[in-house]
Amino acid sequence: MLKAILYKEWIKLRWAVIVIAGLTILSLAYSIGMINYYIEFQGAFQNWMYVIGKSLLLKNIVFVKFLPLITGLVFALLQFVPEMSRNRMRLSYHLPISEKKLLLSSVGIGYMFLLAEIIFLFLGLWLVVSINYPAEVVQKALLSTIPWFLGGSAVYFLTAFIILEPSWIYRIIYGVVSYGIVTMYYEASTYDQYRSLWAFILIVALMPLTILFAGHRFRRGTK
Amino acid sequence: MEHVIECRNLTHYYGNNLVLNNLNLQVERGRIFGILGKNGMGKTTTINILMGFLRPTSGQCLVLGEESHALSPQTRQKIGLLHEGHLAYDFMTIRQVEKFYSRFFPNWKAEHYWDLMGKLGLSHNHKIKNMSCGQRSQVVLGLIFAQDPELLILDDYSMGLDPGYRALFIDYLQEYVREKDKTVFLTSHIIQDVEKVVDDTIIMGYQKLLLKMPLATLREKFHRYEFRSAEAIGKIEADDNLISNVEFVHDKVTLYSFKPLKEIKAYLEKIGINNAEIREIPMTLEEAFIGLTGKY
Numbered sequence: 001m002l003k004a005i006l007y008k009e010w011i012k013l014r015w016a017v018i019v020i021a022g023l024t025i026l027s028l029a030y031s032i033g034m035i036n037y038y039i040e041f042q043g044a045f046q047n048w049m050y051v052i053g054k055s056l057l058l059k060n061i062v063f064v065k066f067l068p069l070i071t072g073l074v075f076a077l078l079q080f081v082p083e084m085s086r087n088r089m090r091l092s093y094h095l096p097i098s099e100k101k102l103l104l105s106s107v108g109i110g111y112m113f114l115l116a117e118i119i120f121l122f123l124g125l126w127l128v129v130s131i132n133y134p135a136e137v138v139q140k141a142l143l144s145t146i147p148w149f150l151g152g153s154a155v156y157f158l159t160a161f162i163i164l165e166p167s168w169i170y171r172i173i174y175g176v177v178s179y180g181i182v183t184m185y186y187e188a189s190t191y192d193q194y195r196s197l198w199a200f201i202l203i204v205a206l207m208p209l210t211i212l213f214a215g216h217r218f219r220r221g222t223k
Numbered sequence: 224m225e226h227v228i229e230c231r232n233l234t235h236y237y238g239n240n241l242v243l244n245n246l247n248l249q250v251e252r253g254r255i256f257g258i259l260g261k262n263g264m265g266k267t268t269t270i271n272i273l274m275g276f277l278r279p280t281s282g283q284c285l286v287l288g289e290e291s292h293a294l295s296p297q298t299r300q301k302i303g304l305l306h307e308g309h310l311a312y313d314f315m316t317i318r319q320v321e322k323f324y325s326r327f328f329p330n331w332k333a334e335h336y337w338d339l340m341g342k343l344g345l346s347h348n349h350k351i352k353n354m355s356c357g358q359r360s361q362v363v364l365g366l367i368f369a370q371d372p373e374l375l376i377l378d379d380y381s382m383g384l385d386p387g388y389r390a391l392f393i394d395y396l397q398e399y400v401r402e403k404d405k406t407v408f409l410t411s412h413i414i415q416d417v418e419k420v421v422d423d424t425i426i427m428g429y430q431k432l433l434l435k436m437p438l439a440t441l442r443e444k445f446h447r448y449e450f451r452s453a454e455a456i457g458k459i460e461a462d463d464n465l466i467s468n469v470e471f472v473h474d475k476v477t478l479y480s481f482k483p484l485k486e487i488k489a490y491l492e493k494i495g496i497n498n499a500e501i502r503e504i505p506m507t508l509e510e511a512f513i514g515l516t517g518k519y
Contacts, residue, residue, distance in 0.1 A: 004326035012314060082314050090276060091310055096300035096327050219292075221277035 001097050002105055009109040012078050020071050020117050027063040028124040035132055051137060064125065064145070065186070068152025071117050076159035079110045084163055089218055103215045107160055107208055114156050118149045146197055150204050151185030157207035158182065164214035225252045226285075227374050227406045228273065233282035235268055242268050243279070244430045250423070255400060255407040257417045257438075260427030261516050266410045267307070269427075270378045273408070274304060287374065300328060303372035307379045309360045313352035317343075317362060320351065321369070330371050339365035339395070357388035364392060368399055375400070377409040381416060389413060393420055414509035424508075426515055433467075433515050438508070445511050448478045448487055450501040458494050465490055468514050477504075479514035 039047045083089045092102055125145060129138045158178040165171050185200060228250035235243040242265045250256045260266045271277040272284050275292045284291040287298050294302070312320055317340055325331040339361050340347070351359060360380070367375060375396075381389050393416050400407055400420075411417050417424070424441065426434040434441065445467075453474040461468050465486070468479040480487060484503060491499055506514065 001327055004323050007319075007326075008312070008315075008323055011319060082312075086308065086310060087306075088310055088312070090274070090306055091312060093276075094274070094299055094302075094304050096296040098296055219276065221271065 001095075005097075005102070005105050006109050009079060009106060009113075012082060013075060013110065013113055016074055016078050017113050017117070020067075020074070021120065023063075024067065024117060024121050024124065027067055027121070028128055031064055031125065031128045032131070035128065039132060051133065064121070065148050067121060068114075068118055068149050069155050069182070069186075070152075072114055072152040072154070072156030073159055075110050075114050076156050076163065079106065080160050080163040089164070093219060099215060099219060100212060103164075103211050104208060107157070107211050110160070111153070111156060111208075114152065118152060122149065147185045147200060150197070150200050151182055153204045154178075154182050154185060154207060157204070157210065161207070161210040161214050164211060164218065166214075166218045226250060227252050227287060228256075228408055229285045230269070230272075231283045231285075233269070233272065233279050233284060235265070235272065235277070235279045235282075241430050243272075243282075245282070246427075246432060248425055248432075248435065250406060250408055252406050253404050254422045255409070255420055257421035257424045258408070258410045258427065259414065259417065259424060259512055260433075264427040264429060266427060267378070270307075270376065270410060273376060274378075300370075301373040303367035303370050303375045305363055305367060305375070305377040305380055308382055309356065309363045309380075311351050311359055311363050311366075314350070316348045316350050317345065318347040320362065320366065324366050324370070328370050332369050332371050335368035335371075335399075336365035339368070342391075356383035357385060360384055360388055360392060364395060368395070371403075373406065375405060375407045375409075377407065377411075379410050379412065381411045381413040389416055396420060414512050415507065418508035426512060428516060441508070441511060444481050445506075445514070446480055446482075446484070447504045447506045447510065447514055448480065448484065448501050449475065449504050450499040451475055452496055452499050455491075455496050455499070458496065459491075468517060477514075479511075 038050070042050065083092060092106075093099060095102065122142065122145065126138065126142060129141050133141070155178075158174070158181065162171050162174045162178065165174060181203070226249045228248070230246055230248045233243050233246040234241070246265075246269065258266050258269060268277065272279050273286060273291050275294055278292050286294060287301060289295060289298050312323070315323065321333065321336050321340075325333060343358055343361055345354070345358070351362060354362070360383075377396075380392060380396075384392065396407070397420055399405065407420075409417070409421070418438070421438050423437050424434070425432060436444075451474045455476045456471050456474075459466060459469050459476065459478070465482055466478055466480050470477040478487060484501065488499075488501060491497075491501065
């Protein structure tokens, strides 16, 4: 049954997965171009001051920063809008599988694809930064991307939660709260601004539970 | 006698609006049960409760022995559900949707599905969202038959279907159900179709059940009488006892009743309407439905 759910989610996501993978490659190519540009035109010394002194490297490469967010949003929309239009979620709830298993596996599969894209981007960035900078800079720069990847994950779960909620008033409320939560992951502009990422990781880890809440409300016929 | 569906004292409010008022019904195994009623009488509410998408305000609804809002996956495997509007995964193709569903049902009978798909004349890679309502209904019906369920719940199966597709639907349903001794619970607005296929029926009125009986009994016991009398206007009123409904068109009076002609004649004489040339007019189920529920 899990294979069947994977099959269904893959049908909805396959083209987006391919397009996002293509965008990721383009973003990485763009990143190489930008970094080389900074080195070429700023000069190596000034660039070093910029990267070490101001602790900035990837911040200005907007594609890299927001690609996980866009990916999370697109995947959640593609997965769950078709399920909720015309109450089509009823089809899934009537399948001979428990409600919790159904929702968690649907979200789990979507997140698996998102995570694959995030890991692909992360490894690509590692390669890109390693070309020109020493290990200490690479480590700092990559650590600075983790809140963005967590932000992308948060956007995926929260978008799914909002779409699965049957009441429009609640959707608006959740939307406002979600905006506040997601913003937290994009506030830092330099390395090490987040003292501890564990709280942010925990928040994301708990988000799938919200899906169960929305699903339960739909099942009860709450409008 | 085994009851596949059993509702006891089912009551439901939407806010302060009472929609179901102590509804009691039982559906026996192997029967086709039709639920009829005008819009807003609670048919969809009853179906939603049966399907587990609505918790009743009070009362109980059992499907295959389990509470309808908490059916186990094993029990849901035995229920074929047709949602209003022939809901389907529109983003899938004919081939993909069969492949998806087949993995959930160990007794999947693919030949039933492909038999119906063969009649569509479409490529198996044709997306469901690009189909007409009638074509989609065939896909949904094929999936239900392939599932080989014990119980079929069909919510307004005729919605959006032209006469051709409705006839195809009924033909297939009749063959399938009779051959395999299935139980069916359906709603429809097309009464003449229901008449061909249903064994038992309930007709729902405003906050009450108007009728609950086998269709054969309804045909035998529910009568329509007509006569002409200008003096009858205002003298005859419907009640729960003798006259189910009365209609006046100029001096033509039409009475609907479960009572025989003899009793109706006696009643008319009692209220001073004598020498009325009253006669019984045969009626279809649709006319009986209108007779019970009224035209407006």
